Amino acid sequence: MAMLRAAKHAMRSLGSTAPEAAPFSRMLHASPGSKKIVGVFYKANEYASLNPKFVGCVEGSLGIRDWLESQGHQYIVTDDKEGPNCELEKHIHDMHVLITTPFHPAYVTAERIKRAKNLQLLLTAGIGSDHIDLKAAAEAGLTVAEVTGSNVVSVAEDELMRILILVRNFVPGYLQVIKGDWNVAGIAYRAYDLEGKTVGTVGAGRIGKLLLQRLKPFNCNLLYYDRIKMDPALEKEIGAKFEEDLDTMLPKCDIIVINTPLTEKTRGMFNKERIGKLKKGVLIVNNARGAIMDTQAVADACSSGHIAGYSGDVWNPQPAPKDHPWRYMPNQAMTPHISGTTIDGQLRYAAGVKDMLDCYFKGQEFPAQNYIVKEGKLASQYQ
Amino acid sequence: MAMLRAAKHAMRSLGSTAPEAAPFSRMLHASPGSKKIVGVFYKANEYASLNPKFVGCVEGSLGIRDWLESQGHQYIVTDDKEGPNCELEKHIHDMHVLITTPFHPAYVTAERIKRAKNLQLLLTAGIGSDHIDLKAAAEAGLTVAEVTGSNVVSVAEDELMRILILVRNFVPGYLQVIKGDWNVAGIAYRAYDLEGKTVGTVGAGRIGKLLLQRLKPFNCNLLYYDRIKMDPALEKEIGAKFEEDLDTMLPKCDIIVINTPLTEKTRGMFNKERIGKLKKGVLIVNNARGAIMDTQAVADACSSGHIAGYSGDVWNPQPAPKDHPWRYMPNQAMTPHISGTTIDGQLRYAAGVKDMLDCYFKGQEFPAQNYIVKEGKLASQYQ
16 A cells, blocks of 8 residues: 555664655554544434444444454544544544545544644545545545545436436425415426436546447437547447537536546536526536535526526535535525445445455555545545 | 227217228228317416426317317316316217317216216327226227327436435435525535336336336346336346246345336236335336335325335326325425426427327328227226
């Protein structure tokens, strides 16, 4: 395992200076013993006991407490992550590993990294490490890794659900039912079939591809924009057309799905100007990251009707404050950040975190695709 | 076109007795002139003007008024269908054609048929003619026809949406958002991936097949029960396994979808006893007809948790009264009857009704698959 700070730390312990070419995995082996591991998850309270497979919450603790403690490690788990007196802050100075999730993100700032003198490893239980200052983590020689692939199916399924919810105008129908109303026209006047519509995904990585595969039998016109054109055989199998230029693709779309990580390039990508160029009545699904959108520009375009529907589970920040404008804009079908934390997804990312911790204790490499920051370098999708 | 009463009516006009073997289409030609056509649709009020393609409502009148009137026919359209003083009642005695829809069903009882002395043709704008007493219609020599295929894609898409809404526990997440809450655990403890689950459809006709095709990329275990086993090639393409016995299939299913018409055989099919034998935590999607379920048995099983989620757009009766128990049972994701009346669906069934009226005026046959009652016989799915 390559871990600059682990190496530096090991060097300090050994009282020597590491030659730059030394294998870092050996360095980690040079730093054995009990580790302090901190996990920040959402709290389940009364829901914790309702499902024995519910491992993704504070109470479930990824199901790895007994395993960690039996090996002599210390495992602190909390949901208290904000402000100077929070539980997380008490452990910043001496933790070796921090496990976080995108669903209840502990924001790992440069300032926190600076104070975390023993920190070697940041693990994301799930996918998406933008709540971590990756540049600062790289500079500090930390390793950042995700459980790549753990919940891509979960998110892709959820995106297809949201496309259908918007296209078919589900929410007003449900609200009529619980209010005791019955007005078919009030739903039908803007309910459509998905068949025949143009769907474009911004990003066609693991999740985008799974979405396109699931969209194929719906007989849509499928488009994708990505840094990389797919292999022609895969493109044919999926039935989607590559679009080289984002702003050429977007105005063609009846439905746009965001499947790109949050980076400095994608932050605020959908601002007032870009939204203004979309087809009037466009539907947008965003399970990627809230900050890819300009919050107020989305709310304004929903109010004017330029965006006819917006659905997603990601917000900026999270948890969304009570006065977040997306809670109150018309034609939204939002939820809290949930798509990647189904019970099936939790079981997979809990197993992935355990595997990586095991590698870490043994000084072994992680699966290559899991690295987000390694040896001071960011993974390509974050560059 | 075969139409016993048209024939009898024509015979009366001609003052002769028709030989039983005479081609009925000729008989219809023998009864030319202006027809009185009544359409019963849902009213759109303020929504009518919001979409020029919104033809399925009273105001839109299927977009055939000018065409009908230019040919000298009379066209009455209303949503007022209940009680002795309703608008529909005023026209029962002299109408020739009645167009109805499943979304706002005009219940065509034996008693109404008896009083409709001039009636020849009952057209369903959409699919599903169970709001008509088909036996009485057959005995009276009426023709009943639907626009078969017009909205099967619309309904199948909607079913897949509802499967995902239930599996992934969407509704509590949405309600949190609009109430200003944020509690990921309260959703996640019972949110799952669709992948790997067993989905069974009761009925695999046009809609059931389209649903199975759309489910294929989700990597589920797909089962179907039907009167007829699919062609092996189609079965392989769809990837679903035939189940000969309904009660053998049902307890295997994590998710059950109802895709059978309402007939005397299917009415009340899901009663307390049958529901009791389903897997605990089963999810049910029913866009077929409300009366296939025992209303109270479904509500009770949702309350006990035996059914973990129920979603559909069909009720018994429609419109659903304010105190219908399905409005208030836990874990429901219901809407008014909407899945087959998307704008795309409306345009297709409006065109189909126009085509059949044109055939009727010209004494030509309808497409064979459209007939529900023809020459005194019910279509096979209603037998």
